[in-house]
Amino acid sequence: MTEKALMVRCPSCGVEHAYSTENPYRPFCSKGCKAIDLGAWASESYRVEAKPTREELLEDMEKLDGVELEQFLLKNLPDTPPQ
Ligand SMILES: [Zn+2]
DSSP states (O other): OOOOOOEEEOTTTOOEEEOOTTOTTTTSSSHHHHHHHHHHHHHHHHHHHHOOOHHHHHHHHTTOOHHHHHHHHHHHOOOOOOO
């Protein structure tokens, strides 16, 4: 008899492992990988909060429209240095 395991790729380290409901860290392969991913997410949002880059602002802007976008721009546009 052959047991067919569903293979999934760990989003953190990319290693293929059998997906199991017994794995509390799924879809990650291990506790460490889940921690790494959460840590990356946390530092990413912190970084954005602290100092958004142009690309990050543009990315956020794509999710907004109309009044929301206008308020977003007013809040996030850096002061233009005098030329
Ligand atoms: Zn992993």
